[in-house]
Amino acid sequence: MPLPEKTELPEYLYLHVPFCCSICAYCDFAHVAYRSESADRWLTALRKEISLKKINSDLKTIYIGGGTPTSLSECQLETLLSMLDFCSRKTQEYTIEVNPETMTEQKAAILANHGINRASIGFESGDPGLLNLMNRHHTAKDTMHAMEMLRNAGITNISLDLMYSLPNQTMLQIQTSTMQALAMKPAHLSLYSLTIEPHTVFAAKHMKPCSEDLEADMYEWIARTLPEYGYQQYEISNFAELGKESVHNCAYWDYRDFYGISTGASGKQNGIRYDNTRDLNQYLENPLCQTKTILSRKDQMFEMIMMGMRLKQGMKKELFAERFGESVESVYGETIALLNEKGPIQKSEKYLAATEYGYEILNDILEEFLD
Ligand code: SF4
Secondary structure: OOOOOOOOOOOEEEEEEOEEOOOOOOOOOOOEEOOHHHHHHHHHHHHHHHHHOOOOOOOOEEEEEEOOHHHOOHHHHHHHHHHHHHHOOOOOEEEEEEOHHHOOHHHHHHHHHOOOOEEEEEEEOOOHHHHHHOOOOOOHHHHHHHHHHHHHOOOOEEEEEEEEOOOOOOHHHHHHHHHHHHHOOOOEEEEEEOOOOOOOHHHHOOOOOOOHHHHHHHHHHHHHHHHHOOOEEEEOOEEEOOOOOOHHHHHHHOOOOEEEEOOOOEEEEOOEEEEEOOOHHHHHHOOOOEEEEEOOHHHHHHHHHHHHOOEOOOEEHHHHHHHHOOOHHHHHHHHHHHHHHHOOEEOOOOEEEEOHHHHHOHHHHHHHHHO
8 A cells, every 4th residue: 555645844853963072992984083264165065064954944843953953063063053033933953963072151041042951961980980981071060051051041951861771881880870960850861782883992992891681780779769859761772751751752652754954864754764974074965975775564564563652652653654544553554463362451442561571572573563
């Protein structure tokens, strides 16, 4: 059955800033060391990309990530945000990623002036030794100071990133870092478990994450502790105060279309996924350089389940039916019935959701849908 005709423009936009002041030992994101002159050239290419793409002027969310968006100078940040003013008027959630060491009061004021109302700060750990090992040049105090500057500028919806399963990290260290993060009273917390990607400094040094058992214990402790402090788990790795769930990230998990702007970004629109070039020089020459993947109907159905079931409440059945013109039961009825009988999936009128047990073995559940 062909997909229902869908020609609306995406309502969500991700923009990737490819510069970082220093390179973290675990990172394989598209990034280059910040140089003012390269950033100016990147802004020129970005302006061209934005003018050539048909961008919805009524976006619901914008997310500026990286790289390190706040590695840009104040003047460059102003230029970047001015380019997005035309599509941020009705934005419900406008997020920027912040590295604590690069924040200034002037930058916080520029962000607020352009309507940014949410910041995601790379706290990662409060342990100086682990931060040093990761080649991150900030302290827990810097994170606190960055939060203060953002709050003083009026940006109070702040999320902190927290990393676990780091090499030689102990349970006590993750517990201490979690408590330090909680003491700063963020609205939202995102967890990242370390995976060693090839071509990173950690891989070159043959570093290993902590043991799998300890990693599971750390996750279990964090997931148990955060709700005690008022942060509900709404996705596998995300916890928020009530009403502070990330609208932008929920759009990914709801499998909605989104723009991917700038080098290293990916987007999805009308059944086509595109990956913009990760090569900055190539991007400077041709800001529309990208590879496209046409997603089959089956691919899209599976991806929608895969993303939706990351949410604690599960995948919204209504969205599936809206997108594909048929119910999830009519496509995956047998699999759902079997998994429901065995226990990892619970019956619900509105959601296709894992049980507590199913949430722990989500990858195994998804394999059943692949089959
Ligand atoms: S983790 Fe973030 S700040 Fe560190 S190198 Fe990667 S993109 Fe840059």
